[in-house]
Amino acid sequence: MTDISSMEPLLPSDGNRRLEDLVAELIEKASRFAARLNPVLHRELGDLVRFMNCYYSNLIEGHNTHPVDINRALRGDYSRDAKKRNLQLEARAHIEVQAMIDRGEMPHPVVSLEGILWLHREFCIRMPDDLLWVENPETKEKLPVVPGELRMHHVQVGIHVAPEPEVLPDLLRRFTEVYGSRGLSRVQRLIAVAASHHRLGWIHPFMDGNGRVMRLFSHAMLRELGVGSELWSVSRGLAREVKTYRDLLMAADEPRRGDLDGRGNLTEAGLSRFCEFFLASCIDQVSFMESLMEPAELLNRLTVWCEEEMLAKRLPRGSLPLLREAVIAGEFARGQAVALTGYQERQAGTVLNTLIKKGVLVSPTSRSKVRLGFPEDVVERWLPRLYPITN
Ligand SMILES: Nc1ncnc2c1ncn2[C@@H]1O[C@H](COP(=O)(O)OP(=O)(O)OP(=O)(O)O)[C@@H](O)[C@H]1O
Numbered sequence: 439m440t441d442i443s444s445m446e447p448l449l450p451s452d453g454n455r456r457l458e459d460l461v462a463e464l465i466e467k468a469s470r471f472a473a474r475l476n477p478v479l480h481r482e483l484g485d486l487v488r489f490m491n492c493y494y495s496n497l498i499e500g501h502n503t504h505p506v507d508i509n510r511a512l513r514g515d516y517s518r519d520a521k522k523r524n525l526q527l528e529a530r531a532h533i534e535v536q537a538m539i540d541r542g543e544m545p546h547p548v549v550s551l552e553g554i555l556w557l558h559r560e561f562c563i564r565m566p567d568d569l570l571w572v573e574n575p576e577t578k579e580k581l582p583v584v585p586g587e588l589r590m591h592h593v594q595v596g597i598h599v600a601p602e603p604e605v606l607p608d609l610l611r612r613f614t615e616v617y618g619s620r621g622l623s624r625v626q627r628l629i630a631v632a633a634s635h636h637r638l639g640w641i642h643p644f645m646d647g648n649g650r651v652m653r654l655f656s657h658a659m660l661r662e663l664g665v666g667s668e669l670w671s672v673s674r675g676l677a678r679e680v681k682t683y684r685d686l687l688m689a690a691d692e693p694r695r696g697d698l699d700g701r702g703n704l705t706e707a708g709l710s711r712f713c714e715f716f717l718a719s720c721i722d723q724v725s726f727m728e729s730l731m732e733p734a735e736l737l738n739r740l741t742v743w744c745e746e747e748m749l750a751k752r753l754p755r756g757s758l759p760l761l762r763e764a765v766i767a768g769e770f771a772r773g774q775a776v777a778l779t780g781y782q783e784r785q786a787g788t789v790l791n792t793l794i795k796k797g798v799l800v801s802p803t804s805r806s807k808v809r810l811g812f813p814e815d816v817v818e819r820w821l822p823r824l825y826p827i828t829n
């Protein structure tokens with residue numbers, strides 16, 4: 439029978455220099471990135487990155503929902519094909535739950551039983567019924583996934599036999615005590631983000647959806663620590679190295695390998711290795727997003743694109759200064775279009791309206807300021823490799 443000591447150690451021993459260095463690098467890179475971007479651009483890009491995050495998090499599960507279909511789902515346009523429609527709903531669910539986290543609407547501390555159940559509940563209540571069943575691989579019995587409820591059946595993840603349902607409350611109590619402890623230093627808390635990702639997978643609290651909940655949980659923890667933001671997500675990193683992610687999760691489930699491998703029931707070396715991978719993936723993603731959104735680089739790519747469009751007569755002359763202003767200033771008043779383009783009011787208005795019509799500039803009302811928009815057809819040019827456009 440599993441008891442709470444079965445999942446020890448919950449944290450790698452103190453004084454692990456590699457982990458401490460990775461944490462220091464993550465804090466430094468994440469704060470530099472956060473300070474650099476214009477706040478208005480920040481908001482627009484947040485939507486795009488949430489979108490990307492859901493694409494990657496579901497991809498890890500093997501659910502490949504094309505970005506075009508996710509976009510349609512966000513507009514309420516669902517496929518007639520039931521399978522595709524289900525995946526669209528699933529993608530939308532992921533985005534909505536992350537948006538609540540990012541807006542600070544999580545009603546419980548992240549590291550709490552209530553917080554974890556809330557994540558699962560909010561994600562699952564948005565899911566189509568078809569996706570709320572799992573099949574027992576041996577008996578073929580169909581078992582329901584109840585939103586926000588701990589599982590009542592045994593499960594196995596790969597070769598790991600997850601703990602018995604009866605001990606889940608005790609394990610989660612210990613889990614939240616340790617990872618939510620006020621006694622942890624900032625560095626330890628960030629190592630705890632990585633370690634808890636594995637231990638939550640090991641506990642496997644729910645019948646299904648554990649992976650998505652784990653990734654949303656880690657995202658929320660990073661955000662709570664002021665390191666995570668809506669502008670980057672570790673899911674992209676995990677999805678790009680999904681085999682290593684799975685292998686290292688699995689390796690950290692193994693029992694302690696002798697006297698030099700910590701003092702718990704499970705391998706400490708395996709846990710540290712997983713934490714290294716997780717933190718390095720975070721650093722990678724911050725760096726990638728930083729380079730992608732670096733204002734000068736973004737401006738270069740946008741300029742090249744705009745010049746091509748003007749040459750092909752798909753955009754009117756005078757478009758570039760308006761787009762540039764949106765990148766540099768974040769937003770500008772419509773009245774500024776005259777000064778920016780050097781055109782007469784009417785002509786400047788035509789240019790502005792063409793850009794709004796194309797979605798590259800957005801403005802909630804006909805009087806409000808305009809900001810940069812990111813319609814599907816330009817994302818790959820302005821922000822290459824944000825997500826792979828597959829067919
Ligand atoms: N050996 C393991 N140890 C700990 N956690 C694991 C292990 N193998 C897989 N996991 C985690 O469990 C998840 C799968 O669990 P489950 O099917 O309940 O989640 P999901 O959200 O439906 O799927 P997915 O995570 O694949 O999107 C994996 O994504 C991974 O995050």
Ligand SMILES: [Mg+2]
Pocket residue numbers: 499646647648
């Ligand atoms: Mg699953």
